[in-house]
Amino acid sequence: MPSSEVDNTTKFKLTLIAKKALGDKKLKFTSLAHLINLDYLLDCFYELEKREAPGVDKRTVESYSEEEVKQALTQTVTSLKGHSYRPQPVRRVFIPKANGKLRPLGIPTVIDKVLRLACAKILELLFEPLFLNLSYGFRPKRSAHQALAAVNHMIMGQKVNWIIDADIKGFFDNVNHQWLEKCLEQRVTDPNFLWIARRFLKAGVMAEGRMEASTQGTPQGGIVSPILANIFLHYVLDLWFEVKEKKQFTGYSQLIRYCDDFVIGCQTKQEAQAVLKDIRERFAQFGLTLAEDKTRILEFGRFAEENINKRGRGRPQTFDFLGFTHYRGQTKDGRFALKIKTSDKKSNLSLKALNLWLKTVRSKLNLEDIWKLLSSKLKGHYNYYGLSGNFDGINCHYRQTRKLTFKWTNRRSQKSSWNWESFNQYLETHPLPKPKLTYALYNTW
Secondary structure (H helix, E strand, C coil): CCCCHHHHCHHHHHHHHHHHHHHCCCCCECCCHHHCCHHHHHHHHCCCCCCCCCCCCCCCHHHCCHHHHHHHHHHHHHHHHCCCCCCCCEEEEEEECCCCCEEEEEECCHHHHHHHHHHHHHHHHHHCCCCCCCECCCCCCCCHHHHHHHHHHHHHHCCCCEEEEEEECCHHHHCCHHHHHHHHCCCECCHHHHHHHHHHHCCCEEECCEEECCCCCCCCCCCCHHHHHHHHHHHHHHHHHHHHHHHHCCCCEEEEEECCEEEEEECCHHHHHHHHHHHHHHHHHCCCCECCCCCEEEECCCCHHHHHHHHCCCCCCCEEECCEEEEEEECCCCCEEEEEEECHHHHHHHHHHHHHHHHHHCCCCCHHHHHHHHHHHHHHHHHHHCECCCHHHHHHHHHHHHHHHHHHHCCCCCCCCCCHHHHHHHHHHCCCCCCCCCECHHHCC
16 A cells, blocks of 8 residues: 555645645745655555556566565665666667557666656646646646647637648657756756756666667656656747747737647748748757658638639648548538548557457457457547547447457467357347447537
8 A cells, every 4th residue: 555654744745835836837946856755656656557568677566565665665765865876778669650660668667667757746746837728738637639629629710721730750759858957947946856857868778688878858658758748848839839939920820739749720821831930940949850741731721622712723631630630521501610530540550459469369368358358449449539520430440340350259260260140149249339429529618
């Protein structure tokens, strides 16, 4: 069980810090490292997700006994006080992306995860009051669905005729450590806490048995990486756009960001071009670049089709954001309506992953266990992609899931298990979750 002592000491102090951070947005915090004591770290340990991949030491959360955890974390606290703490390198793994390439993820050891979580929770208390409403990723009580609703409201309710569809090239791999530390110093002046953050950033990466130094970037998928990304982009992009960039233009413009993914709506093409030019220059100052093959300005909005028809060429384009393709649709009475559907890239990637999983588990698990896990996967898919107007998308995923399930469960032995008739009979008594919309995108005003 988590230590009860944390309720009377560190937890109380964190509550006071949260109140101060919310009450004075210009306040800088000079003493934070002392909060990271054994009781607080134990509390963080019990918050870690179980059944996750191990780090370079091959230890998982479940592999630690209570005594081992206390001993390891006691040593960590001692090393922090003596400035001898050295995190182990993160283990690099790769997961497939929709374009066929691989995305690198960094997996810290369990003990390093505990310390990173402890620091991430403190940073969230300090910086969350500063973050702007335009950012939605990895923030309390905010979600990708809310970001998608914000895009819908912006295009449907504002004078948006052009969309900047931007992509930061390798953001997590290219975060400049010096600039990130300057961002942290806007709120944190405790040299000991900043030293701990610096240790994380310089931990290094273990890939294929070789140690690689970390001179820039923060591991994607890490516990502390999301809050660091939000802090960095708050100062580099969000605050700059709201305080400086928007004031240069007479037309409407709005940025909507989810972690390192963002879109900008503009009223005129000239202002959209100017914004994109300024973003390129702004990013260059902080060591970031846009992926030119994925960044574009497109005509999109209530009057896009009419304007394109007047010019006598082309048709309204589409853009992808957070796994959904946004396209022009119509209401029943013929008025413009923003529609969304599961992007082809995300749909294909989901089905490829499902196909590989079924192929792997078909002979390792019994049908009952396969059905339980498959049901959980389908519910997870519906929970994210089950947005208003996307029933066809999740229904297509359901049908493809049935086909793949029939294919691989029918190969559990040399002799076929069943035909389509017997498979459908099994589904009647052991049904998989049917497609269900879970988020009312169009009723969130």
